[in-house]
Amino acid sequence: MARQTAGKASKQEGSSYDKEGLIRELGKERLLKNLRRMLRIRNFEVRAESAYQQGFVGGFFHSYIGQEAVQTAAIDVMGEKNWWITSYRCHALALLLGVHPNEIMAELYGRSTGNAQGRGGSMHLYSDRLLGGFGIVGGQVPVATGAAFTIKYKNIKDEVAVCFLGDGAVAQGAFHESLNLAALWDLPCIYVIENNQWGMGTKVDRALSVKRLAEEKAPGYGMNGYTFDGMDFFTCYDGFRKVHQEVLKTSKPVLVEVLTERFKGHSVSDPGLYRSKDELKACMAKDPIAHFKADLERAGYLDDALYKAIDHEEKEIVLQAMQFAEESPWPSPSVLEEGVFKE
Incomplete structure (x- = not known):
């Protein structure tokens, strides 16, 4: 855990965990599972973006490439049995x-077999514990707060609400x-700002008045604020574990900033001309998957052959998903108004 600001009385802590x-x-089996998770995300985004460029996917498409360590670590620490809410990414x-x-x-292909029967597209995905991706900047934050209120109202002691948002949402009311x-109201919510440095095409320091978003914003609400290195799985894991334990113990909200960077534009249609080639090269040198791979190799848990085998398996899963989507039927116009509230 890199730094902390606690409530109204500021204090800071340096990195203190033993990698x-x-x-x-965590051990070999669990860490290889997390490598597989990150490679599935990476392969999915690469192939789905290719499908978008070929005209199979319409609407908007926002890639998560470069940020894989953040949510992978959060899920591994806290487990699925929480309320999870995120943005359009x-x-x-x-x-x-x-x-x-x-x-x-x-769902990205707009087919009836999709997550929302082809009606939501890239920005709106759900599960039993995922309350949605939200296309409105900051639109998920009140929903997460409501989920945390529900947890407290029902007196559920082993759950929290986790809300991911971008740095651009911090300026929203x-x-x-x-x-x-x-x-x-002392609600058990973990708000995670995934600061990927760019709110669309505007550098974060040109859009927000403070440098450390969590550490400087949290004290204004009497909350604890933390900053993690979002490009390192183990830093994220250690930080999220401590934050999760804190929120379960206190039932009070916490604000976290993870410093990361996306390798792609804001969306597929964004060429990212606001970053120089050298800046992008320096960013990609911090690839969280490459660094995670190197850590596992040093520990003796992974070699190049095993890495390539896992990557190939995940690539094949995604290629099969593309074939499944392409062969799936389009939604029938007759069901267009199903689920729409009408007086």
């Missing part, structure tokens, strides 16, 4: 929560209103 000890604690979280790649790809209510 080698954490690797031994939602493919990864759906995959991590067990939604089958066939179902997600079919809904973000501040939600944090105020969560702090006022």
